[in-house]
Amino acid sequence: MAENFQLTDELKAAIGQESAPWMHEVTTTSVRAFARGVGYTDPVYFDVDAAKAAGYRNLPAPPTYLGTPVFIPGRSDDTFSNPREGQPRVDHGLKNVLDGGTEVEYYEDICAGDTLTGVSCVADLRVSDSKAIGKMLIVAIETRYTNQLGKLAALLRSQVIFY
Amino acid sequence: MPLTWESIKDGDELPVLKKKPTLTQLVKYAAGSGDFNPLHHDYNFPQSKLIGSIIVHGRFKYAALGELVSNWLGHRGRIRKISCQYRGMDFPDRELTCGGKVIRKWEDGGRKLVDLQLWAENDEGKKTTPGTATVELR
Numbered sequence: 001m002a003e004n005f006q007l008t009d010e011l012k013a014a015i016g017q018e019s020a021p022w023m024h025e026v027t028t029t030s031v032r033a034f035a036r037g038v039g040y041t042d043p044v045y046f047d048v049d050a051a052k053a054a055g056y057r058n059l060p061a062p063p064t065y066l067g068t069p070v071f072i073p074g075r076s077d078d079t080f081s082n083p084r085e086g087q088p089r090v091d092h093g094l095k096n097v098l099d100g101g102t103e104v105e106y107y108e109d110i111c112a113g114d115t116l117t118g119v120s121c122v123a124d125l126r127v128s129d130s131k132a133i134g135k136m137l138i139v140a141i142e143t144r145y146t147n148q149l150g151k152l153a154a155l156l157r158s159q160v161i162f163y
Numbered sequence: 164m165p166l167t168w169e170s171i172k173d174g175d176e177l178p179v180l181k182k183k184p185t186l187t188q189l190v191k192y193a194a195g196s197g198d199f200n201p202l203h204h205d206y207n208f209p210q211s212k213l214i215g216s217i218i219v220h221g222r223f224k225y226a227a228l229g230e231l232v233s234n235w236l237g238h239r240g241r242i243r244k245i246s247c248q249y250r251g252m253d254f255p256d257r258e259l260t261c262g263g264k265v266i267r268k269w270e271d272g273g274r275k276l277v278d279l280q281l282w283a284e285n286d287e288g289k290k291t292t293p294g295t296a297t298v299e300l301r
Contacts, residue, residue: 030195037195038226039188044238054238063229063242064222071197081197096210097200099221103246157246 020086100159177263221249240300247294275300
């Protein structure tokens with residue numbers, strides 16, 4: 001699909017660019033919807049009393065919840081729901097997208113009632129070859145989430161593959 | 164038995180978590196995560212046709228590894244880091260077995276830490292989604 005793809009200096013200029021900050025409200029409803037989507041049966045992610053008994057101040061965000069954004073029509077991506085406005089642009093022109101990998105480091109508990117501010121940056125761009133899909137562009141994105149107390153709550157690193 | 168720091172040993176295996184995501188489950192995950200890529204629910208989407216099927220969200224598999232660790236930890240500690248790589252596609256209505264193993268138990272300035280190796284394996288025994296995690300026990 002992408003055999004003629006070249007990593008130009010113009011594309012490389014996106015590396016290091018930061019997005020505008022984006023607000024992520026963590027709510028009981030969004031925690032329950034995520035936990036239901038994964039298939040959790042642990043009451044700690046659904047029942048506030050169970051969460052408090054387990055030592056949390058409210059329903060905790062399940063592991064890997066981060067990335068679930070606040071969707072605003074016209075300002076968010078219609079497919080992935082993530083912020084589009086104020087994001088660094090990588091105009092690669094490739095049509096197909098696959099997820100490559102995800103890593104999150106947590107520094108603080110993230111619970112319903114928290115307001116996180118996310119700032120993303122293009123950490124790296126590289127071209128690679130795979131047996132299954134041929135030449136591909138791997139975009140590494142790093143998002144820092146700061147909570148309402150101004151503390152760094154988590155760092156999310158994702159690799160998105162375009163081909 | 165609740166998990167304790169003393170009881171954990173290198174090589175311990177986490178209780179296996181089996182998942183067999185149906186299309187309906189993937190729709191629930193799409194709603195919960197905000198990822199509405201048609202590749203995960205629309206068989207007529209061009210990329211689905213190219214692949215020959217819709218595929219399970221990579222992030223669903225990542226979340227299943229999170230559930231595996233959460234179930235094992237039983238809120239006796241916190242996940243400090245969790246990662247995975249999507250090496251192979253998985254399909255709806257096929258069984259995924261999520262597993263994990265303790266690879267290192269260590270302390271750092273009084274913090275009680277455990278490194279885990281994680282994986283999601285398809286019904287042909289291929290580990291499509293290898294991962295790692297570090298948890299801190301209370």
